[in-house]
Every structure is written in C-alpha cells, then in structure tokens.
Amino acid sequence: VSKGINKRAMDRQRARELKNQHRYHQREIKRQENLPSLRDEELEELLAQFRRNPARWKDDGEVGVKPLKLTYMAGIRQAKRVPAESPVQKAVTSAPASPPAPVVDVGPEPTKLVAERHVARAPGSSVIRARSAAKAASAVFDFLSPVFPKRIANEDLGDAIEDLNRMPAEGRPAWQIAVRAVVWFFILVMSVVRFFSAAIKGSDVKRLG
Amino acid sequence: MDVPISAKAALLHALISGPGYGLELMDRVRDSTDGKLTLRDGSVYPALRALENEGLVESYDGEPLPERAGRPRRYYRITAEGAKVAHENSRIAAGVFQLVWRPA
Numbered sequence: 001v002s003k004g005i006n007k008r009a010m011d012r013q014r015a016r017e018l019k020n021q022h023r024y025h026q027r028e029i030k031r032q033e034n035l036p037s038l039r040d041e042e043l044e045e046l047l048a049q050f051r052r053n054p055a056r057w058k059d060d061g062e063v064g065v066k067p068l069k070l071t072y073m074a075g076i077r078q079a080k081r082v083p084a085e086s087p088v089q090k091a092v093t094s095a096p097a098s099p100p101a102p103v104v105d106v107g108p109e110p111t112k113l114v115a116e117r118h119v120a121r122a123p124g125s126s127v128i129r130a131r132s133a134a135k136a137a138s139a140v141f142d143f144l145s146p147v148f149p150k151r152i153a154n155e156d157l158g159d160a161i162e163d164l165n166r167m168p169a170e171g172r173p174a175w176q177i178a179v180r181a182v183v184w185f186f187i188l189v190m191s192v193v194r195f196f197s198a199a200i201k202g203s204d205v206k207r208l209g
Numbered sequence: 210m211d212v213p214i215s216a217k218a219a220l221l222h223a224l225i226s227g228p229g230y231g232l233e234l235m236d237r238v239r240d241s242t243d244g245k246l247t248l249r250d251g252s253v254y255p256a257l258r259a260l261e262n263e264g265l266v267e268s269y270d271g272e273p274l275p276e277r278a279g280r281p282r283r284y285y286r287i288t289a290e291g292a293k294v295a296h297e298n299s300r301i302a303a304g305v306f307q308l309v310w311r312p313a
Contacts, residue, residue, distance in 0.1 A: 142278045151283070154270065156254055158280035159231045165276050187251045194255060 126173055133174035134164045137181035141188075148188065149195055156191045160184035216248050216256040221287065221295045224266060228286035231257065257285055265291030 138161045145153045163184070167177050223229065223237045234257075235248050260266045271282040287295065 138278060145278075145280075154280045155231065155283035158277040158282065161280070162274075162277045163232055183250065187254070190251060191254055 127168055127171075129174040130168035130172060130177055133177040133181075134168050137164050137177060140181070141184070148192060152188065152191045152195060156188055160188065214246060216252040217260055218298055219246060219248060220253065220256055220285075221260060221265060221291055221298070224285060224287040225292065225295055228284045230271070230282040230284050234285070260291070261285070264288060265294055 141157055141161050141164075145157055148157055160181075164177060164181060167180065172180075219238045220234055223234050223241065226237070229237060231253050235250070235253055239247050257266065257268075261268055266285045266287055268283055268285045271284050273279045273281045
C-alpha cells in the first residue's frame with residue numbers, strides 16, 4: 001500500500017514539474033516577443049563587437065527548424081556563461097613555454113539589453129527562412145527529376161534548382177522563392193508536354209532527348 | 210512597355226558574345242538591354258530548342274555542378290549559319306529603324 005502511495009505521490013510531483021516547465025517555456029517565449037528597443041547605431045556597434053569575436057555568436061545561418069529567437073538567445077546565454085577563449089589564450093594553452101602574447105581587445109561585453117535587442121532584430125532570420133524555402137523547393141524538384149526526360153531533368157530542372165538556390169543570396173524573401181518554385185514547376189510541366197507532343201508528331205526527339 | 214523582339218532573335222544575338230546556358234542567356238539579354246527586355250523563363254527553353262532544330266545553335270553538356278544537385282548545365286553556342294542569320298537580322302532591323310527615324 002505504501003509503495004502505491006509513494007508512486008502516486010511521485011507521479012503528482014512529476015506532473016507538477018512538467019506543468020511548471022511548460023509555464024516557464026510559455027513565459028520565456030512571451031518575454032522574448034516583448035523585447036525592448038534599441039537605436040540603430042547601438043545595434044551596429046553590437047554587430048561590430050560580435051563580428052570581432054564570432055565564436056560567441058551563432059549567426060551562421062545554419063539554424064534549421066529551431067525558432068531563430070530562441071537559438072540566438074541560447075547563443076547569448078552560452079556566451080555569458082562561458083566566455084569565448086581568445087586566440088591568444090589558445091596559443092598560450094597549447095604552447096606554455098612561449099612568451100605571453102599581447103592581449104587582444106575584443107571590445108566590452110554586451111549588456112543584456114543590447115544583446116536581447118540584437119536578438120529581436122536578428123538580421124539573419126529572413127535569410128534563413130529563404131534558404132530553407134529554397135532548400136525545400138530544390139529537394140522537391142530533385143525528388144521529381146526521375147519523372148522527367150533526361151534532357152529536361154538536366155537543363156530546365158537543373159536551371160530551376162540553380163535559380164532557386166541563388167535567390168536567398170540575392171536577398172529574396174521566402175514567399176518569392178515559393179512563388180518562383182511554382183512558376184518553375186509549370187515551366188517544367190510545359191516542357192514535358194512539348195517534349196511528348198514532339199515525340200508523337202515524330203520530330204527529332206533523339207536530338208532533344 | 211513590351212519590346213517587339215522575339216525570344217529567338219534575342220537569344221541568337223546573346224549567343225554571339227559566346228556560349229551560354231538558359232539562365233545565363235536570360236541575364237545576358239537583360240543586362241545588354243539595361244533591363245528593358247526580360248525574357249520569360251517559359252519562352253527561353255522552347256526558343257533555344259527551336260533554334261537548335263533549325264541548326265542555328267548547337268548544344269552540349271557541361272560539368273555536373275553541386276548547386277544544380279549534380280546536374281550539368283546545357284550550354285548553347287551559335288553555329289556559322291546562326292551567326293549569318295543574326296547578322297542578317299541586325300541588318301534588316303537597322304534598315305527598318307532607319308526608315309522609321311529618317312528625317313522627312
């Protein structure tokens with residue numbers, strides 16, 4: 001009986017913990033959505049600081065499906081908890097006998113307010129969404145390629161993939177990439193229709209195929 | 210305003226400056242006309258194939274590229290016959306425009 005009571009108590013405790021965890025996550029997300037404002041020059045200064053020491057900062061655009069704000073926040077927390085090791089320190093650790101190298105100034109540690117503002121206006125967010133869209137569209141076209149004749153798969157479909165993959169670099173948003181992917185899909189369908197109609201008419205398919 | 214030039218003529222003239230593939234030729238036409246003439250994606254490939262069927266251009270595969278998921282580019286280059294036709298087209302177009310703009 002006592003074992004059963006203990007188990008129920010543990011289950012209740014676990015349920016409470018999970019509930020608290022969920023509430024914490026909800027609060028955290030809400031808090032990050034209401035971040036304070038910063039002037040542009042402050043933001044630029046912050047960006048310059050992080051460019052000088054990119055090891056602290058995760059803005060390489062390879063975030064994937066994780067929400068961008070949370071990822072940046074995680075990067076900031078990590079940076080505050082474990083200060084990034086400077087190249088000078090690394091050199092000293094690997095070769096203790098060498099004379100001490102001059103200290104490299106990487107700028108002041110950003111305040112929490114400044115750091116959070118950078119998160120709120122993270123410049124990479126739209127680029128990451130655009131890259132994801134391009135990647136997804138390219139994957140779909142790649143998947144469909146066995147259906148198309150070889151010439152169309154190499155030329156039209158290859159150009160479609162290349163075009164979609166260079167759109168994020170041109171600063172195009174994700175929705176434009178999606179629209180472009182749909183347009184390319186119709187172009188490909190039309191090319192296939194033309195190809196087979198030429199085959200039926202008996203024109204020189206070998207040359208085009 | 211639409212520029213009254215066919216995709217085939219524009220592509221043939223774009224190929225005079227050297228071989229190119231579909232996307233590159235579209236960019237070349239747009240750049241050479243300062244953005245006044247933009248070929249639609251849907252019209253470029255049929256036009257290139259028509260030019261190839263007419264023997265005015267010839268095509269060959271390039272190297273497979275990672276940005277195209279390992280597919281090669283299909284390059285087109287103008288043939289001697291194509292160059293002759295392009296030259297003739299230019300001459301006719303120049304004559305037509307001279308006719309239009311000749312002062313009275």
